[in-house]
Amino acid sequence: MTNTPIIVWFRQDLRLRDNPAFIAAAETGQPVLPIYILDDENAGDWKMGAASQWWLHHSLTSLNKNLDGNLRVYHGDASTIISDIITETKATTLYWNRCYEPWRIARDKGIKSSLKDKHIHVQSFNGSLLFEPHAVLKEDGTPYKVFTPFYRKGCLERNVEPPKPQDTPDAIEYYYATNKTQISDLKLLPTIPWDTTMREEWTIGEDGAQKRLSEFLNNGLNNYKEGRNHPAQDNVSRLSPYLHFGEISPRDIWHETKATMVAQGLEKDGDHFLSEIGWREFSNNLLYHFPDLPRENLQKKFDYFPWCDDQEALKAWQTGQTGYPIVDAGMRELWQTGYMHNRVRMIVGSFLVKNLLLHWHHGESWFWDTLVDADLANNSASWQWIAGCGADAAPYFRVFNPITQGQKFDKDGTYIRKYIPEIAALPEKYLNCPWETPQDILNHCGITLGKTYPNPIVDLKVSREQALNAFQSIKENS
DNA sequence: CCTGGAGTTGTCCTA
């Protein structure tokens, strides 16, 4: 029986370093059979979006390389596939790292119990979070709903530090099995080549993730607290897609950051960055304890909110044609790169929900399809936050003004000019409000508003008033 | 059980 493999089921942990399930399997000395299953059947509404699929293709390719070509991939219902593999290989042991989306929790639970009946040893590990969501609770045993106490009391002041990352095991014996399905058979790549602009943007995979982390720590951490607000500056980590697919572990980030901030005297910036990792933990906690988070308003009174349903406005938002440059720049960055700077995410989110009065679900769905870092916990918690209906949400009267935000955080217009080339020639003064540009300057720049670049699709002042009234109305309803 | 302080990221108006 020594020849039977130990199966390691890769999911959102596409790395070898600090991968608890993989490392534990390697340490048994049994031959390891690494597998990946594209399980669309159980995902329901949350089947991976197009940008995520694109990323996944390259991530699996990279993982397979690091596994010396031993990764076996499958497409279909995970439970059936795993049963088949067990029958075929006579494996008696299966390891994986836990995932926290409700549909995955339900599926994994089913698999675990049915395999247990067949006397298969199943063991799961924590590879994706600093702390287990069921372990971070208030004194009274209920989950936190406010970030600050969650992070301070629940994470920082707990008597255990996040575990130190484990190194990649050096000698691994793999179970030999031929690949019936190739990664390309999963059909994750786009049929029309919309990914040309995205390819240059990212180095996908575990090595790329490590490189990105060290580049960020060496160049971006200094002045992070302030610089992270400016989309044209290199002060954000851009680690979100790597974290989502598990190409790097949060524990790795945590301890590397600690070391750097101590060594370079960047306590303030480092602490702030760590708190962003804390937000990721918080979102996962919310999703774990409130599994309806992706669909239901956390604050029930928002069920009565009078949303608009202007499909044309939605289309303009999606395609970056609202006439508000900072909003359009963000939406185009998203389309071209699969990513959007955090500050700009808030601006476009506020605009969708509070100026266009469109339901946050529209934003959530669009982001789900177009972001390479689309993550159920982060995406739904953040949309609820900006819409004002979430846990610890932005107060209703906080409506971002896209003109002010642009002038404040893209002062010299670098970001706007990059993504909206058709107005790049405008002087800074008019870059955030092209419609105020004197006609002779417009002529000189070769811009015809309404043609070269759209006129604003809504009046900021009027729509803001509308939003405030709408919020007023649900207050009276509740 | 009661109580008091606090709560990611803004904007607008006024003096």
Add this chain to the structure above:
DNA sequence: TTAGGACAACTCCAG
């Protein structure tokens, strides 16, 4: 020009 207060009220959390 700039700084400070209003914008609401409520829930959450810890002592």
